[in-house]
Amino acid sequence: MREIESRDVVEMRDETFANVLDEINARQSQTRLSVALAVLFGIAGFLAGTKLGGAAPVLGIGAFVPGMLIGKWFDSYRRVSVLYYDLEKDAEAAYGRLVGAFETLTGCAGRWHVAADGKIEDLTAWKRNAGASMLVDKKPTTLTSSLPKVVRSNVTPPSIHVGRQVLFFMPDLVLVKDGNRYGAVGYADLQTQFAPSNFIETGKVPSDAEIVSYTWAHPNKNGGPDKRFKDNRQIPVCRYEALRFSSPSGLNELVEFSKTNVSQPFCQALSALAQLHRSSDRQFTTRNAHTRE
Numbered sequence: 011m012r013e014i015e016s017r018d019v020v021e022m023r024d025e026t027f028a029n030v031l032d033e034i035n036a037r038q039s040q041t042r043l044s045v046a047l048a049v050l051f052g053i054a055g056f057l058a059g060t061k062l063g064g065a066a067p068v069l070g071i072g073a074f075v076p077g078m079l080i081g082k083w084f085d086s087y088r089r090v091s092v093l094y095y096d097l098e099k100d101a102e103a104a105y106g107r108l109v110g111a112f113e114t115l116t117g118c119a120g121r122w123h124v125a126a127d128g129k130i131e132d133l134t135a136w137k138r139n140a141g142a143s144m145l146v147d148k149k150p151t152t153l154t155s156s157l158p159k160v161v162r163s164n165v166t167p168p169s170i171h172v173g174r175q176v177l178f179f180m181p182d183l184v185l186v187k188d189g190n191r192y193g194a195v196g197y198a199d200l201q202t203q204f205a206p207s208n209f210i211e212t213g214k215v216p217s218d219a220e221i222v223s224y225t226w227a228h229p230n231k232n233g234g235p236d237k238r239f240k241d242n243r244q245i246p247v248c249r250y251e252a253l254r255f256s257s258p259s260g261l262n263e264l265v266e267f268s269k270t271n272v273s274q275p276f277c278q279a280l281s282a283l284a285q286l287h288r289s290s291d292r293q294f295t296t297r298n299a300h301t302r303e
Contacts, residue, residue, distance in 0.1 A: 013126045016175060017260025019186050022193030024259070027183050031194050034091045034160055034185075092162045095181050104286055105165075105181045108279035109155075112168035112179070115276055116153045120216035120268030123151040123172050124252070146209070148266060158187050172263040177255065179280075182287070186261065195257045197284040204253045204273035207266065211248045216268035219248040253277075 016022075023031060097105065115121070126147040152171040157163055158178060168179045178185040184200055186193040210225060224246055228239040235242045253273040255263045267273065 014124055014262060014264045015173070016186075016262045019175065019188035019191050019193035022186050022195055022257065022259045022261060024183065024194045024196040024199065026196055027194045030091070030093065030183075031192060034192050037091055037160060090160055090162055093180070094164055097181060101181065101283075101286055104279065104282045108179060108276070108283060109168060111275035111279045112153070112155075114272050115267060118216070118267040118269050118272060119218045120250070120266075121151055121153055122148040122266045124148040124264040124266055125173055151265060158185065158192070160192075161185075170265060172255075172265065175263070177263070181283075184255075184261075193259075195259060195261050196287065197280060198287050199257045199259065200261070200280060200284065201256045202254065202273075202277040202280060203256075204251060204277060206270050207250050207252045209248050209250050209266075211246050215246055215248060219250065219268045220270065221246045222249045223247045 124146060154169055155166045156169050156178075157166060158176070163180075165181060167181075167185075170177045170179075174188060176187040178187065183197065184195040186195060208222060211219070215221065224244045225233070226235040226242055227245055228242045229235065248268070249270055251267045251270045251273055253265050253267065253276075255261055255265075
């Protein structure tokens with residue numbers, strides 16, 4: 011099968027948002043004080059306990075926890091970037107439409123990230139896979155409204171988990187998280203494609219899915235059941251919808267939903283944001299802050 015995978019997140023860099031991206035990545039590269047102080051406090055407690063005679067483990071553990079909590083408090087300032095958005099009316103309305111369209115996607119009973127696909131060209135494989143023309147490697151995924159832990163903001167963006175990466179749809183860009191590294195794709199460079207897709211559902215059929223036909227677990231060439239197999243049951247063919255995100259900088263992800271006609275409003279909202287960015291930079295005013303509000 012062919013992997014559907016984005017390039018290295020470091021390559022996803024939009025110079026318009028270079029300062030924001032550099033700050034986020036620089037702060038992420040700093041040492042976690044929660045770990046450093048926890049270790050230092052733990053060692054200090056252990057040594058103090060040794061001198062007091064026999065209380066080393068207790069004092070070591072007792073000092074470890076306060077060190078970790080103090081370190082987390084410092085990290086919440088040192089390793090977090092604050093993005094404050096002052097949106098003009100047109101931009102606020104456009105972003106509101108994006109959020110509303112995203113809620114439609116989250117309402118689907120089935121939501122998957124597709125990691126790989128490939129054509130079936132062998133007759134034996136075709137029979138073993140209920141007559142499917144394509145093999146698909148996909149897993150349930152998460153759609154939620156959330157911020158990355160390294161960002162504080164006055165907006166809570168839609169986010170889609172796509173394998174090891176997470177896409178955060180901020181008002182002015184798509185922030186792409188991959189572990190502790192971040193990339194960015196401007197809406198003007200974001201490309202979307204959506205289309206209905208028939209899927210032979212061997213698992214549980216989502217409650218909102220449309221069943222368009224049935225096939226057999228082991229079909230003949232003419233579509234009927236292969237009678238050589240005793241337990242040859244019928245399997246539903248469901249009409250799903252696939253949505254692809256891509257960009258010239260290397261974003262390449264595919265998600266699938268159990269309902270059709272749900273991707274178009276989301277894609278239209280993304281296009282509207284892209285058009286606003288092209289027409290006026292003043293629509294989206296972002297201010298970086300180095301302290302929490």
